[in-house]
Amino acid sequence: xxxxxxxxxxxxxxxxxxxxxxxxxxxxxxxxxxxxxxxxxxxxxxxxxxxxxxxxxxxxxxxxxxxxxxxxxxxxxxxxxxxxxxxxxxxxxxxxxxxxxxxxxxxxxxxxxxxxxxxxxxxxxxxxxxxxxxxxxxxxx
Numbered sequence: 001x002x003x004x005x006x007x008x009x010x011x012x013x014x015x016x017x018x019x020x021x022x023x024x025x026x027x028x029x030x031x032x033x034x035x036x037x038x039x040x041x042x043x044x045x046x047x048x049x050x051x052x053x054x055x056x057x058x059x060x061x062x063x064x065x066x067x068x069x070x071x072x073x074x075x076x077x078x079x080x081x082x083x084x085x086x087x088x089x090x091x092x093x094x095x096x097x098x099x100x101x102x103x104x105x106x107x108x109x110x111x112x113x114x115x116x117x118x119x120x121x122x123x124x125x126x127x128x129x130x131x132x133x134x135x136x137x138x139x140x141x
Contacts, residue, residue: 001038001084003045003052003062009086010067024088031070031087038084042071 010030015023034042044052046069051058062069070089111120 001034001041001045003060006032006045006086007062013086013088026065027067027088027090029068029070029089031072031089033072033074033085033087035083036073036075039071039073046071 010027013030014025014027018024032042032046045060046062048060049063050056051060072087107124109122109124111122112118113120
């Protein structure tokens, strides 16, 4: 997760057509659903005054448009660098209120790699995020 991927996600969300066929447009309140792996990174990205991960003193572009960023921790999301979701919290009839999280307890298994004989550890997790409408939601899973 980095600043560029989140800003591109917002740009894609704003381009989603509404019921009238027009782009959703500028969003003022955006939720970032993330797992525990990104808990500190999200805070760094949305609350830094300066641009994260750079040696310069430029302002953090994520804060220039007056967007209210709302971090939403979902402990059931897998801990990978590609697991997060953006929600337009003001759009739709319910503002994308998350109705429930469903999870299956992670299952683990071991195996042996056929090529080099090393041991393989596998973890399978399942989750669901549900709301009335998926319009205004963008996932990077």
